[in-house]
Amino acid sequence: MVKKMKEHNDELxxxxxxxxxxxxxxKMKIDxxxxxxxxxVIATDxxxxxxxxxxxxxxxxxxxESCEEGDKFVFYIRKGE
Amino acid sequence: xxxxxxxxxxxxxxxxxxxFVLLDxxxxxxxxxxxxxxxxxxxxxxxxxxxxxxxxxxxxxKVPSGKPLxxxxxxxxxxxxxxxxxxxxxxENVSHLEGGIISWGNVLVSKRVNSEDNSYEMWQxxxxxxxxxxxxxxxxxxxxxxxxxxxxxxYQQFAESRGAEISHTFETHLQADYISGSPLIAEAxxxxxxxxxxxxxxxxxxxxxIIDGESFEFSNEGGPSTLCTHSPGHTPGSTSYVIDEKxxxxxxxxxxxxxxxxxxxxxxxEWAKTLYATLKExxxxxxxxxxxxxxxxxxxxxxxxxxxxIMNNFGSVKEYNEQIYGIDDVDEFVSYIQSNMRExxxxxxxxxxxxxxxxxxxxDEQNVMDLGKNECAASSHN
Numbered sequence: 146m147v148k149k150m151k152e153h154n155d156e157l158x159x160x161x162x163x164x165x166x167x168x169x170x171x172k173m174k175i176d177x178x179x180x181x182x183x184x185x186v187i188a189t190d191x192x193x194x195x196x197x198x199x200x201x202x203x204x205x206x207x208x209x210e211s212c213e214e215g216d217k218f219v220f221y222i223r224k225g226e
Numbered sequence: 227x228x229x230x231x232x233x234x235x236x237x238x239x240x241x242x243x244x245x246f247v248l249l250d251x252x253x254x255x256x257x258x259x260x261x262x263x264x265x266x267x268x269x270x271x272x273x274x275x276x277x278x279x280x281x282x283x284x285x286x287x288k289v290p291s292g293k294p295l296x297x298x299x300x301x302x303x304x305x306x307x308x309x310x311x312x313x314x315x316x317x318e319n320v321s322h323l324e325g326g327i328i329s330w331g332n333v334l335v336s337k338r339v340n341s342e343d344n345s346y347e348m349w350q351x352x353x354x355x356x357x358x359x360x361x362x363x364x365x366x367x368x369x370x371x372x373x374x375x376x377x378x379x380x381y382q383q384f385a386e387s388r389g390a391e392i393s394h395t396f397e398t399h400l401q402a403d404y405i406s407g408s409p410l411i412a413e414a415x416x417x418x419x420x421x422x423x424x425x426x427x428x429x430x431x432x433x434x435x436i437i438d439g440e441s442f443e444f445s446n447e448g449g450p451s452t453l454c455t456h457s458p459g460h461t462p463g464s465t466s467y468v469i470d471e472k473x474x475x476x477x478x479x480x481x482x483x484x485x486x487x488x489x490x491x492x493x494x495x496e497w498a499k500t501l502y503a504t505l506k507e508x509x510x511x512x513x514x515x516x517x518x519x520x521x522x523x524x525x526x527x528x529x530x531x532x533x534x535x536i537m538n539n540f541g542s543v544k545e546y547n548e549q550i551y552g553i554d555d556v557d558e559f560v561s562y563i564q565s566n567m568r569e570x571x572x573x574x575x576x577x578x579x580x581x582x583x584x585x586x587x588x589x590d591e592q593n594v595m596d597l598g599k600n601e602c603a604a605s606s607h608n
Binding site: 165166191195196200203 | 256276303
């Protein structure tokens with residue numbers, strides 16, 4: 146089954162990175178994007194599964210969806226105001 | 227260069243009541259699920275590391291200055307990052323925990339239980355991250371272990387430091403709240419894994435089955451005897467060990483505060499009745515002078531002695547828990563248990579499966595499963 150990828154404006158691959166890098170890189174990337182744009186982030190650190198929702202809700206971004214694809218964790222984040 | 231500290235050094239700093247601030251930079255959920263606790267109060271705060279990414283300046287300002295700052299995170303990377311931010315903003319005396327919260331969760335602190343003029347050494351290995359205790363007896367180059375955790379390296383190094391080899395590793399019962407180290411230790415050292423059929427017969431580990439009332443002796447004559455007393459209730463196979471007629475390694479049957487909850491197996495009434503019979507017929511008949519060495523504790527301030535050892539004589543334990551030991555009616559006892567029942571953490575089912583050998587997660591997963599304080603007592607102190 147081919148899973149249709151959600152729409153997104155940009156993508157960031159944090160595979161192989163450990164805390165704090167996935168959040169640090171995501172923040173740097175999202176800072177360059179427009180409000181309302183969606184960033185697709187790929188991570189392999191299980192720590193990201195708890196930290197990504199905690200971080201987005203704290204800073205006002207929207208975690209549109211998070212899922213596992215094989216051994217990777219994928220997050221869709223819509224940039225907040 | 228950033229400085230760091232080990233989990234053992236953190237415990238020592240808490241034990242000696244050093245003046246410092248502990249900053250936990252994990253996310254709020256992980257922090258509220260499990261955080262550092264020790265024998266003294268800790269000045270602690272939680273600011274997630276991503277706050278230091280978003281607003282470094284205001285986050286740094288939230289941290290009290292003028293005291294040494296120790297930083298803790300999940301695995302080490304984020305605490306190192308926050309330490310570097312603190313340093314950039316001019317803070318001094320900043321350090322981070324090596325190995326993150328998992329190394330805290332696994333750290334063991336050894337305390338000598340009996341005096342040095344004995345022919346054998348009785349040791350308590352306290353695991354503050356789990357509020358649990360394992361034990362070791364050393365006699366003439368041989369060591370018996372009781373309820374070890376997965377920290378194989380610690381036990382091996384400890385045995386070596388005492389010039390001993392681990393010959394037996396005993397379990398008081400099939401643990402639900404932490405992953406037992408006995409199978410690991412037996413495999414690594416060739417030690418005999420000793421356990422009760424009541425808990426282990428359906429598992430897949432090889433073990434030497436306990437016969438109620440039998441005694442294990444050290445290879446060389448003159449060592450302390452280890453008398454096995456079947457004490458079911460918390461689990462069907464729960465066994466307490468009377469050592470040298472002086473100590474009671476009580477597992478999760480007798481605690482210094484409360485007794486081991488009999489509701490974890492979900493057959494509350496039946497197991498509570500069994501526990502009642504155990505307490506009346508097998509436990510309260512033991513001498514008051516026995517020093518109780520429990521599998522868990524809940525409150526350092528009540529349960530630790532002046533040397534931070536979790537131990538007390540059985541007479542005092544019964545007196546303190548008169549509310550439980552004073553019950554003389556089985557139905558009343560069952561009601562007491564039922565009225566004190568609370569949910570058990572979901573992970574306990576999984577941990578039991580790991581301990582019986584039916585589930586073998588990878589090492590990282592076991593580390594995560596094994597993190598968090600125990601919920602084994604029948605009542606919280608009131």
